[in-house]
Amino acid sequence: MENTSNNMDSLVINVQIDKRLNALSNKVLFPKKLERANAFIAKHGLPQEVKEDLAQYKSNVETLQKALLRCYVSEPTPEQLAQLNNFLIQLFPVELEKTRA
Amino acid sequence: MSFEQYDLKADDIFMSFEFVSEGPKGKIVKWIQYMPMGEEGIFNLAFGDKNFDTGEIDDTIVTDNKDREKVLATVVASVFTFTTYYPHAWVYIEGSTESRTRLYRMAISIYFEEMAPYFRIFGYLDKDWVTFKKEQNYTAFLIKRKS
Numbered sequence: 001m002e003n004t005s006n007n008m009d010s011l012v013i014n015v016q017i018d019k020r021l022n023a024l025s026n027k028v029l030f031p032k033k034l035e036r037a038n039a040f041i042a043k044h045g046l047p048q049e050v051k052e053d054l055a056q057y058k059s060n061v062e063t064l065q066k067a068l069l070r071c072y073v074s075e076p077t078p079e080q081l082a083q084l085n086n087f088l089i090q091l092f093p094v095e096l097e098k099t100r101a
Numbered sequence: 102m103s104f105e106q107y108d109l110k111a112d113d114i115f116m117s118f119e120f121v122s123e124g125p126k127g128k129i130v131k132w133i134q135y136m137p138m139g140e141e142g143i144f145n146l147a148f149g150d151k152n153f154d155t156g157e158i159d160d161t162i163v164t165d166n167k168d169r170e171k172v173l174a175t176v177v178a179s180v181f182t183f184t185t186y187y188p189h190a191w192v193y194i195e196g197s198t199e200s201r202t203r204l205y206r207m208a209i210s211i212y213f214e215e216m217a218p219y220f221r222i223f224g225y226l227d228k229d230w231v232t233f234k235k236e237q238n239y240t241a242f243l244i245k246r247k248s
Contacts, residue, residue: 015118015182018110024117029134030147030158037145037193038138040241046140047223047230050191050243054142057189091189 060087104212106174115186116144118179119151124166131172132158133179135192143191143243144183148176160197173208177216184220184246195241202240209242210235221245 028034046054064087070080107120118133130151135144149160166172180192196202209222213235216222223230224239233242 015109015111015115015178017113018119019113021110021112021117021119022114024132024134025112025114028136029117029132030149030160033147033158033160033197034136034138034145036197037195038140040195041138041140041143041193044225044228044230044241046143047243049221050143050223050230050245053245054140054191057142 060090063087064091104174104178104215105171106178107171109175109178109182111179111182115183118182120175122164122166122168122172124168126164126166129164129166131175133176134158135183135187135190138193142189143193144187146176146180146192146194149197160201163200169204170211173204173211177208177212180244181219184244188246188248190245192244193241194244203238205242206237206239209233209244219247221247 064084067080067084067087070076071084076084107122110119111117116135120131120133122129122131132147132149132151134147136147137143138145147158147160149158150162150164152159184190184192194205196205206224209216213233221244222233223243224233224237225231225241226237226239230243231237233239
């Protein structure tokens with residue numbers, strides 16, 4: 001079977017879930033390649049833009065964790081819930097869309 | 102431009118993919134896997150033939166099944182899918198051989214017009230990371246979906 005798509009969005013829709021592949025999820029299929037990749041980054045570093053982007057992402061995750069904790073230990077204010085919602089949308093856009101559907 | 106590609110199957114967290122190349126050499130099972138790297142937020146793309154003996158990917162083998170562009174389109178589709186579900190992930194791509202790295206460069210170049218609106222793409226060239234441009238001989242790549 002073959003697919004022909006005219007734009008990148010349609011490529012995503014054509015992917016099918018195959019639970020047989022879940023067995024691969026926790027297995028590194030090519031460990032030597034991963035070692036080489038880590039060695040390359042360790043030796044050559046990352047672009048400044050990537051470093052800043054990763055730092056921003058880590059900061060967002062930490063803020064999300066704090067927001068979740070606030071909601072867990074006390075009655076959250078509407079503002080806190082709105083902030084939590086915004087972070088969730090940023091971090092998990094596809095998962096939220098699927099959940100809402 | 103049309104993208105003739107193989108049916109792509111994924112695990113339910115969209116980190117491992119499988120498709121079957123069909124050509125003069127028969128049916129060959131291909132695996133693609135996105136593996137978390139030491140640096141949090143970066144995932145290594147591994148792609149190659151399924152080695153039934155070891156259960157690992159052999160990304161050095163050259164199968165020459167006369168379907169190179171269709172295979173490349175399928176790998177690009179996996180990048181698009183993975184980054185849809187992990188929009189904050191940077192994907193690191195480096196071939197295990199020079200020819201495999203050229204193959205990845207070819208893939209990005211062929212689909213550059215379609216990818217550019219969606220992706221930030223860096224290439225490693227002459228001891229520095231630079232914004233990807235066609236016709237440059239990069240040794241590695243970093244790709245991320247644009248916000």
